[in-house]
Amino acid sequence: MPTAADIGEMTAIMVEDDDAAVNAEGVKGLGEIGIIGVNAAIANAVFNATGRRVRNLPIRVEQLL
Structure with missing residues (x-):
């Protein structure tokens, strides 16, 4: 499973768009990035x-059961 150390440099950019x-x-929140592998990790546990x-x-x- 990739971790943050396996990912190269990341740059956040703001795109002008009505939302x-x-x-x-x-x-918007970016919490999804950190929890991508949680479901799989729990299922494996x-x-x-x-x-x-x-x-x-x-x-x-x-x-x-």
Whole structure:
């Protein structure tokens, strides 16, 4: 799984475009970038702990029984 250390230099640019989904400062959140691999990591942890591979979310106890 790639990590931040595996990615080269990244430059953020602002593109002038009308967008109704931005906040009062005119920007959107970038939190998605940091959590891309979380679902896969949790699913792999569940597999390592239980031996059951779950391929759909949300992971529920009923899927592991």
